[in-house]
Amino acid sequence: MRRRNFLRHSLATGVGLSSFSQSRYRETTTDSDDLIKAMNRPVLNIPEIKSPVIIDHIELLRYKDNFICRVISADGAVGLSVSNNMQMVSLYPIFLLRIKPFFIGKDARQLEKLLEELYVFKSNYKLQSLALWVPVATLEFAILDLLGKICEKPLGKVIGKIHNEKIAVYQANNYRGRSADESLEKIKKAVEESGAKAVKFKIGGRMSSPENPPGRSERLIALIREELGSEMKIYADSNGSYDLEEAIRIGNLLHKHNIDFYEEPVPFDWYEETRIVAKKCKVPIAGGEQEGSMHNFLWLIDHDALQIVQPDIFYFGGMIRSMRVARMAETKGLKCVPHISGSGLGHIYMAHFVSALPNAGPFHEYKGPSEDIPMTCATSSLRSEEGLITVPKGPGLGIDLENEFLKLHKVIPV
Amino acid sequence: MRRRNFLRHSLATGVGLSSFSQSRYRETTTDSDDLIKAMNRPVLNIPEIKSPVIIDHIELLRYKDNFICRVISADGAVGLSVSNNMQMVSLYPIFLLRIKPFFIGKDARQLEKLLEELYVFKSNYKLQSLALWVPVATLEFAILDLLGKICEKPLGKVIGKIHNEKIAVYQANNYRGRSADESLEKIKKAVEESGAKAVKFKIGGRMSSPENPPGRSERLIALIREELGSEMKIYADSNGSYDLEEAIRIGNLLHKHNIDFYEEPVPFDWYEETRIVAKKCKVPIAGGEQEGSMHNFLWLIDHDALQIVQPDIFYFGGMIRSMRVARMAETKGLKCVPHISGSGLGHIYMAHFVSALPNAGPFHEYKGPSEDIPMTCATSSLRSEEGLITVPKGPGLGIDLENEFLKLHKVIPV
Numbered sequence: 001m002r003r004r005n006f007l008r009h010s011l012a013t014g015v016g017l018s019s020f021s022q023s024r025y026r027e028t029t030t031d032s033d034d035l036i037k038a039m040n041r042p043v044l045n046i047p048e049i050k051s052p053v054i055i056d057h058i059e060l061l062r063y064k065d066n067f068i069c070r071v072i073s074a075d076g077a078v079g080l081s082v083s084n085n086m087q088m089v090s091l092y093p094i095f096l097l098r099i100k101p102f103f104i105g106k107d108a109r110q111l112e113k114l115l116e117e118l119y120v121f122k123s124n125y126k127l128q129s130l131a132l133w134v135p136v137a138t139l140e141f142a143i144l145d146l147l148g149k150i151c152e153k154p155l156g157k158v159i160g161k162i163h164n165e166k167i168a169v170y171q172a173n174n175y176r177g178r179s180a181d182e183s184l185e186k187i188k189k190a191v192e193e194s195g196a197k198a199v200k201f202k203i204g205g206r207m208s209s210p211e212n213p214p215g216r217s218e219r220l221i222a223l224i225r226e227e228l229g230s231e232m233k234i235y236a237d238s239n240g241s242y243d244l245e246e247a248i249r250i251g252n253l254l255h256k257h258n259i260d261f262y263e264e265p266v267p268f269d270w271y272e273e274t275r276i277v278a279k280k281c282k283v284p285i286a287g288g289e290q291e292g293s294m295h296n297f298l299w300l301i302d303h304d305a306l307q308i309v310q311p312d313i314f315y316f317g318g319m320i321r322s323m324r325v326a327r328m329a330e331t332k333g334l335k336c337v338p339h340i341s342g343s344g345l346g347h348i349y350m351a352h353f354v355s356a357l358p359n360a361g362p363f364h365e366y367k368g369p370s371e372d373i374p375m376t377c378a379t380s381s382l383r384s385e386e387g388l389i390t391v392p393k394g395p396g397l398g399i400d401l402e403n404e405f406l407k408l409h410k411v412i413p414v
Numbered sequence: 415m416r417r418r419n420f421l422r423h424s425l426a427t428g429v430g431l432s433s434f435s436q437s438r439y440r441e442t443t444t445d446s447d448d449l450i451k452a453m454n455r456p457v458l459n460i461p462e463i464k465s466p467v468i469i470d471h472i473e474l475l476r477y478k479d480n481f482i483c484r485v486i487s488a489d490g491a492v493g494l495s496v497s498n499n500m501q502m503v504s505l506y507p508i509f510l511l512r513i514k515p516f517f518i519g520k521d522a523r524q525l526e527k528l529l530e531e532l533y534v535f536k537s538n539y540k541l542q543s544l545a546l547w548v549p550v551a552t553l554e555f556a557i558l559d560l561l562g563k564i565c566e567k568p569l570g571k572v573i574g575k576i577h578n579e580k581i582a583v584y585q586a587n588n589y590r591g592r593s594a595d596e597s598l599e600k601i602k603k604a605v606e607e608s609g610a611k612a613v614k615f616k617i618g619g620r621m622s623s624p625e626n627p628p629g630r631s632e633r634l635i636a637l638i639r640e641e642l643g644s645e646m647k648i649y650a651d652s653n654g655s656y657d658l659e660e661a662i663r664i665g666n667l668l669h670k671h672n673i674d675f676y677e678e679p680v681p682f683d684w685y686e687e688t689r690i691v692a693k694k695c696k697v698p699i700a701g702g703e704q705e706g707s708m709h710n711f712l713w714l715i716d717h718d719a720l721q722i723v724q725p726d727i728f729y730f731g732g733m734i735r736s737m738r739v740a741r742m743a744e745t746k747g748l749k750c751v752p753h754i755s756g757s758g759l760g761h762i763y764m765a766h767f768v769s770a771l772p773n774a775g776p777f778h779e780y781k782g783p784s785e786d787i788p789m790t791c792a793t794s795s796l797r798s799e800e801g802l803i804t805v806p807k808g809p810g811l812g813i814d815l816e817n818e819f820l821k822l823h824k825v826i827p828v
Contacts, residue, residue, distance in 0.1 A: 130541060293683040
């Protein structure tokens, strides 16, 4: 009797990770084997922890629209995370019914294997999108915090080693709805105030929405490089605004005006078109924010459809899965610039994740600080200072939520 | 100034449907233009309704784990649906926060356009998967019921015209975990009792799970045709169990033993591999149950990756979207065999949808009847009788939920 390859592989490596991906998936390619190896390498780096860390309690706590996940081990160690609240407000039952039950009683040191099994548990794969992955990431961050506290290492060392102690950030903005000239004035003013060395501006109308006002993008693209100077890194984000033909035309314009990358030229689920835009345009293509599938990232990277890889560490289900994507990118010599959405402690998770990236891009997204979440941090101001964020060095997430704030939160009953 | 093509198209057609898809998406293909035209043709067939049907109230009601959606128009007309309860129990906040608010005050006759706009509303596209689409379908079914009641037509006539008054069903089973011989005995017994002319059996272990017991599938494939006879339609479903190499090997075995289709040979998000399996194997490939993206269906159909197309009318966001997929399939001469999950009134929605399909497959999935939902129907027993279900002929869904049962349900507060 013949067994499937991945079973043999899983038994051989003893981890059972990304089972499907252990076998070749293309007809003829040598690159893809390297990508699959990179994807499957273990991520967790916790040899210090010699005995099981049994997950005894998982609580999802809520105060207004703020969600906190608390994980408590059988030995009484505690890990905390703050969720992506904008999403969690409509996703918390998925956390409570489809994720939490699987993890109770499990050994947190097996987190990588557990995440693979969770995908099949209760047919969770059917929800593959941020609807599944934001709740998963919320739990993963709390478990990583727990593990970091136990071995007294910051998150970056729990998922690898520290490559970057400070993270350079770019200035993001969204002036859709304003004219090109008004948008440009606002971008220039913000750059002057912050001293930012990189900016990202919006083009198109977002997915199928029409651009407003019409003609805005083309004029903005023509002016922005001249206005901001040749030293500035300038990124353009279309949020999937274009069809193939228009995406290529805009891509050529961006290249002509020396824009440094072009994000989501076509809708996120237009895989083949993304590849074609990348092939036809000289401007580097960035993408991955909406991607929920590891296998689709493999395809996109393997087919040279992306030059900058942008998993969202919440939307893609956490740091471990995102690190696998970063490693595939590294195999191809590509940079990883994780996307991060703007609520909760997103910028702190981003900083930890980027700290462990050997192939981090030069500038990263910054939407913090999180004024609405009272906390202290002994090792970082948690703010952009002259365009740099210092990564917290304390154990786990490296911050302390204010106790009074934490106490306002009540456990959500299942 | 140059505008995007789809704007011109939208203005020209006056519907604004599937905006992105109106333009070509491949470098060189004539087929894809035909597919896109088929996808974009209006589906709703309600010329009788001359004045606006303003959606005044949308309520989501719950009793235990049963969810009912009630839509009430400004004129007092009422439409009802029962949700996919297995999923809705963890998705109802998405309905309440991300879908309901968009529809209040809108004209239900514009449902097709509204569904397109809903996708971009609050960035709902980020949740593309059944997590978004099951709540959308729940609302769509209630609105279709409302429209059907207003124009006194069954759902099949609201979304097209009646091609099938009775639906032949196949017998589904899941004996994973039992030996090939035991599975076969159970299948034979069930076939004898029901007189079914078509069956579907499970192979592999489901996604990355190992097959249990080992060797089960290969033995079952070798025996089932001989045991059930040459007249029986026999379908095999792997639920994404295999990697590429094994999927092809199993596909060749299925062909050797005259199996009629092979469902989900590889995981659902392995698009290119699905295409390769279809190219290399002679057994027809079926798929689409997990697919949430219209564009990915376009790709799969255009690239000959599927020979039987199986959107799930709940998981894919309703009858209108699923009809667009069926029409693309029709353009290529392919059959549509919608998937339906087993809770609520799924089999009744399936019957109505199939009634309007010009390219329905010969046999369809049946997981009913819904014993737990008390209702009456004057025009159908709602059961499989000698392998046939009669499609209800009354207005809208064509059934009446028992009033006492309905009254047990309470509105879920937002």
